[in-house]
Amino acid sequence: QVQVVESGGGLVQAGGSLRLSCAPTGATGSRDGMAWWRQAPGKGREFVAAISWSGSPYYADSVQGRFTISRDNAKNTAYLQMDNLRPEEAEIYYCGVGRYTPSTLFPRSVRRSSYWGQGTQVTVSS
Secondary structure, eight states, X not given: OOEEEEEOOEEEETTOOXXXXXXXXXXXXXXXXXXXXXXXXXXXXXXXXXXXXTOOEEEOTTTTTTEEEEEETTTTEEEEEEOSOXXXXXSEEEEEEEOOOTTSSSTTOGGGEEEEOOOEEEEEEO
């Protein structure tokens, strides 16, 4: 059984930085990528960034240049470095594990995730 464990959320001032971690346990697909999504109360889940099994990253336009996704295959862990955070980005961040790769149709579809974590809260004070 696969469990996805996120960590690294917390409180930061606007303009500050946080680093989130995503570590799935159990037998995920050998070609699975990982992605970060975020969700505000009463809204749908929004794509943030993803990284393929081979290490190819891609981003939402709103975070390009400020966020960096990476992965350590030896630890089976993905990271999301978030710099210059904005108050409106104070949401719950979820990690999804699935067939994420930039070269497919609809690479930013929420349906690509086979597994989800329970989320980690990011709070940005103005």
